[in-house]
Amino acid sequence: MSKSEVDAGDSVHPGKPVIVDRYTVAARINHWITAVSLVLLALSGLALFTPALYFLTGLFGGGQLTRIIHPWIGVVLFLSFMGLFFRFFRLNLWERTDSVWMSRMRDVLANEENKLPEVGKYNAGQKMVFWSMSLFILVLITSGVVIWDQYFGNYFTIEQKRIAVLIHSATAIVAICVWIVHVYAAIWVRGTIGAMTRGKVTGGWAWRHHRRWLKDLVTGKN
Amino acid sequence: MFTPVPNPTTNPVAAKFGQQDLIRRSASSVTAPAKRQTEVAKLIDVSKCIGCKACQVACLEWNNLTEEVGVNVGVYDNPHDLTANTWTLMRYTEYENAESGNLEWLIRKDGCMHCEDPGCLKACPAPGAIVQYSNGIVDFDHDKCIGCGYCIKGCPFNIPRISQVDQKAYKCSLCSDRLAVGQGPACAKACPTQAIVFGTKDEMKQWADHRIKDLKSRGFKNAGLYDPPGVGGTHVMYVLQHADKPQIYAGLPNNPSISPLVEVWKGVTKYVGLAAIGAFAAFGFLHHAVAGANRVTAEDEKNAERLTEGQR
Amino acid sequence: MASLGPTFGRGAMTNSWTDIKNADVIWIMGGNAAEAHPCGFKWVTEAKAERGAKLMVVDPRFNRSASVADHYAPIRSGSDIAFLSGVINYLLTNDKIHKEYVRNFTNAAFIVRDDFEFNEGLFSGYDESKRSYDRSTWEYKFGDDGFAIRDMTLQDPRCVFQLMKKHFAQYTPELVERVSGTPKDKFLKVADWVASTANGERAMTIMYALGWTQHSHGAQNIRCAAMIQLLCGNIGIPGGGVNALRGHSNVQGITDVGTLTAAIPGYLALPTEQEPTLESHLGKRTFKPLTPNQTSYWQNYHKFYVSFLKTQFGANATKENEFGYNYLPKLDGIYDCIKMFDLMHQGKTTGLLCQGFNPLMAIPNTNKSREALSKLKFLVSMDPIETDTARFWENHGEFNNIDPAKVQTEVFMLPVTSFAEEEGSVTNSSRLIQWKWKAADPYFESKTDTEILADLFVRMRKMYEKDGGKGKEALLAVDWSYKDPLHPTVDELQIELNGKALTDLKDAEGKVVRAAGQRLATFGEMRDDGSTDGCMWIYTGFYGPTGNMAQRRDNADPSGLGVYPSWGFSWPANRRIQYNRASADPDGKPWSERKKYMYWDGQRWSGPDVPDYVPTIPPDRAVGPFIMNAEGVSRLWVRGLMADGPFPVHMEPFESPVGNLVFPKLKGNPVARVFKYDMEALGTSKDFPIVGTTYRLTEHFHYWTKTVHANAVMQPEFFVEMSEELAKEKGIKHGQRVRIWSKRGEVKGKAVVTKRLKPFKIDGKTVHEVGLPLNFGFIGETKKASPINSLTSAIGDSNSQTPEFKAFLVNVEPIAGPVA
């Protein structure tokens, strides 16, 4: 068996059913701050991205305010996501079994998890969401600063800004797509949302989706 | 002498053009007017310009703009660049003509070119913040401007500037308020040597030919008109002594056009992006319908309990 | 104007702004019309664009006029006479002159006295101790009939034409290059283009300004230009002329009206103490014709003089008291502004009144001026804006270093209405009198100049009436019978300027031609018996019986020659081109169809303009076209009318990087007036190797617009223009602050390093020149700067006393610190 699959704060409470603590309060708050900023960013960003959605500026009190708020939310998102990153990156490191898991995507989609290798705290899909988001947010904040004219207008050439604005919007699109996958997965795999709300999952959930994590918790391997 | 437009009247005059003459409107569509108005143009004859800056002052005064008093940095160009208050600016270049061996002091009046295909308007995300009238004027509506600075990225001539005061974009309006009552732009009226003249675009091209003939007779064999096709032509045109190399005139673009980056960003990206988002969402629903939810079974719970029994 | 007068008869721009469009060649030298007169320069670009005219600019700097020129030739400041004499020589030696014009319309044929001599740069009659000439030997030879002797073949070795050939022979292109630093080929191109107009077919106009005037030999610079134009036959024709571009809006009018130390309105003379009686004054001014049949218009001097006296003293001017002649102050010398400040500096002046004048900025040698002002008991500044002068007592650090506590001068700053808040007539550079209507009410408590002076005058007369005092009689003799003595109306003053009949004027048959009280239609109606008044004869008619001609606004131009005969009123007698009879040959036919203007139609002189001539005198009477001159012709040779010689001579500035290469004995202008203080304040080329020259920027008007926001934005800060070569030599970076100093003071500014200035090769040696814009000071919105005249010398021209602002010596060094 390779490294431990357990985070500080994860623990098992035997009983019927078994309850497993998956996320600490801090982790959950951190996650939801990130989530909310991301949604706001997507809305304000899309409003400025395409005239079809310009009406969304209404949510932020008009075009001027949307233009002012968007980059600041971006900053919040970036910092908050940094928190998540250092919280989660260890258990998101890629393993050989993850590749096997990925190669059996058909079984994944068909809910045939017994045919898959046992999964630790995070499965390969979650890990991919984690790493792609990390990358995208880095790209977005960087390109965002380049086009943040009010404060950084004089530091970049117009050509640089043109490149930046293109990268920024393209990346944002992809990020939104990944976010959709993330949200859908949480809905599709029942019992998951509770992990981020109450911080707890049932033993059965853990057994079904993250058996290696559960075993490590039980064997106290940590 | 290009016959000047007669003096203005102080009696109210009905506007000669307005909303009904819009042919383009940023981030929105307009129903094009049945009949397009005669296109107007400003012709700037660099070979006649004495760089006196009367146009700069006239622009400030007419548009009630107040620019700050700056400093001298070793050149005649003051202010040193266009600003939210300086909509037009003389740019001075000392050019040593290798062929003739003469020094030439090229003085170009910089400012909005009023492109037929305006990059600023294309880039603008705020509906109606930038409009184009059928007579060729590209104008900013500051009530609608959100100050995002996309127009700056869209402009091939680096003209619009964002005000540090109200964070809105500003540039030459071709004195749309004067044109509306049949006057010409303030800069053209002031120009002491008629290096700036204003009229219909056809008249201006005609007048330019007349000027180019004179320049050729004085040995400027490459004299010509600057009306760049890359932006569909402009409603501010230059007569250049060396039309073969516009860039020597303080970096006037040789062959300006809207940056491909901007085209891609405002074009394909917009549609592909929305499509992708839609597709992903759709996939979710489809999959849920087909595969259904992934539920934890009683079996799973049992296994979990079994696994944890030893703990008790 | 101290040379146009002696040459042509009147000291003013010969043609009009709009007439410039008729030129085939335009020569700008000693001026920078594009920058100083942009809207007048329009007609240069018009001549180029519509007529294919060629523009050439000769200047030390490649300036904004040069930027649109067809040919530019560089010249070292102060060496204009050498250059221009070179052109004269080129015309004479290559016989490129308009022979018939020169023979008939100039004094080329006149014989000069045998005892006249010229050697080593000095003319006969020089007295070194007095620094002046006895000009008697510069006179014509007269015959027994009392008329000057002429040789119409121009062959007599003592005739003006032959003397000229001899005098200018040495100014070869090579010499010009050696002295002026103008490359030979560039010089020859200028000379050739000038020559191309030496025929009745093509015309050249010369446009100059203070670039020629502000030298210790300024008047002679302009003399050269006038002579060139006469040799080419370019005076009196459309598109020709010597066009003196005046500075201030009404400097022509204010000069006409005689606010100059020795003047009376209309170019009459203030009496000197050698003229105790009116007769003794007029006796010296009979202006008898020097050749038969000449008009010699100044023969009417006495009529104009008496009419002036009648306006000045009204009822107090009677035959018995010589029309009040003795109430006028009499001169014991002239008190030009340079002398004024020298006296002030000596502590001999109690009070100074400045009306729209900023002498601390305008007068040379600012440090001397500041000391002078500090010695005043009182200073009054009447101006719409605050001037540096009004605050001369205030400490502005290095820019105006003075201790207020030590300045005992009482200072008054009186608010005056701006141009928009008053009405009146203004005379432009080309003698065109136009009206301005009042547009707005006086700003806060401001008053017009007239109201302020009326208040002062009335108060003082009351004081004298009440308490008595010295010179009471002369003071009370002045006519001040305005309806409201505190507010003389513009109308009342305009009538005084124009003149009216005081009693019925009758002609020979005793028929009343002008009823008492009626305004005069022309100065021809003026009389010397006290029956007319009118303080300024040259303006007479501008408010004649038909009404206010200055207000005429019909801009029709039937001839298409830019005459606009019905727009405003152009003195004298509404003539737009002066001496226009010269546009036709001696027989009265146009020199060419192309240049057709005024001509004899069989009965009278006709054409688009008012003939500058008696309209009915036929050509065969051989009356010369220059009716103000007693010769009837123009003067290539000015006799004794100029202090420094009948012909121009190359003279170096008093501060020059080189000695006089043509006449080594000459140190500056040998007859220029030099005050002790200023002579001691001269620097040498050893300590100050660089030539400095001052000038205006088009973005500013003198010292006004530094207080005007928009203009401060356009040119915010004082700078120094220098060549890349000089910058390299001195280690000066573009935009770096530099220090410029002369023997008299220093200034600091930004370095504008440019290709538009190039070092000169003078007699084999490299000479650098720097350009110093004059528009900056310590009051206003532009960045504070020391007045540019901290550097300049008060030594002035021997005829006009105009200071040598355009050529002096300085040194330059970089100032350590961040580069802008």
Added chain:
Amino acid sequence: MNMELSRRSFMLGAGAGLAGTSLGALGFGEIEAAHALSIRPFKLAQTKEVRSQCPYCAVCCGMMIFAAESKVEKGKMEVTHIEGDVDHPVNRGTLCPKGAGAIDYIKSKSRVKYPMYRKPGTNSFERVSWDFAMERIAKLMKEDRDANWVEKNRDGVTVNRWLTTAFLAGSSVANEGGWATFKVSRGLGLLQIENQARI
């Protein structure tokens, strides 16, 4: 003056056989319409227009001055805009950077609003009344004139001159004001009188 006529004479003057711009030729359809939102209302409408001329150089360009009720000084007319007078034969409506900015001169921060007086040795101006200023100046001048008046020179010639006070006359004053200046200054017996002509 007749603007119709003036206009026509300009048309005749149009250069190089090229017809100049005429209003109709500008091609603005004759549609009655309110200003578009982006277009400012024409600011000269309903102002008072007067013909004047530029105060700066001796080209003396024709100017149109537009004035309206002052915002600063109630009941007074103040200048709201200045531009060139197209009817003027010399400048044809054009103005240089000085003329084009002339309104900034009229409204300059450096305009003097009230008579100001600086006492000897002090470091500031104080506001005074016209009466105080003029009375004081007249008194100072009379003192000096009485002290230094020369009625006759050594040879007994009447010279009636006053050499210790000087007058620098402005060259932007109108002719009428200039004549008043001459009459007063010579009337006082001054010889030290100059204007900008010499410099």
